[in-house]
Amino acid sequence: MVSSELRRAHVGALTGVSSSFVAVVVAHPWESIKVRMQSQRHGWRLFASAPEAWALARAPMVGLLPHLALYLPMNTVRFGVYERAKPVVGWTAGLERPAWWMPYAAGACAGVAVAATIHPLFVVKTFQQAHRTGPREAARRLLSTHGPRGL
Numbered sequence: 001m002v003s004s005e006l007r008r009a010h011v012g013a014l015t016g017v018s019s020s021f022v023a024v025v026v027a028h029p030w031e032s033i034k035v036r037m038q039s040q041r042h043g044w045r046l047f048a049s050a051p052e053a054w055a056l057a058r059a060p061m062v063g064l065l066p067h068l069a070l071y072l073p074m075n076t077v078r079f080g081v082y083e084r085a086k087p088v089v090g091w092t093a094g095l096e097r098p099a100w101w102m103p104y105a106a107g108a109c110a111g112v113a114v115a116a117t118i119h120p121l122f123v124v125k126t127f128q129q130a131h132r133t134g135p136r137e138a139a140r141r142l143l144s145t146h147g148p149r150g151l
Helices: 004-039 050-058 064-088 102-131 135-146
Strands: none
Touching: 004 064, 004 102, 064 102, 102 135
16 A cells, blocks of 8 residues: 555656646747857847748747656656655644745755756756757767766
């Protein structure tokens, strides 16, 4: 039999998956534009050329899979660890009103878990968007240029 804390952790993880999917599908085109603006070397023009602008307008979801590959595990870890950390910090189901610090402590545990497990994927995703490469090429270039510390 699965304990109620473990069941809540599973529900939290599934919540992370569904929220990630919706957030990425809605925000991906805007995220791509933001990263291109941040990485360009030719002023505040959004695109270097008309064909580049047309390419994004025709296919705004290009590169969606790496974005999902980052955010699905990230929010799964975040929500799952958050729910699992609640009893660790003393926030139990029978507690009528948790202490003010309990949500922060559970959130800190979730944040540390996310940073430790997902940060390398975020670095690869950002490098890939900035340099318009595939995920394997982005990881290879990062490792060859900066070594493991580059991730």
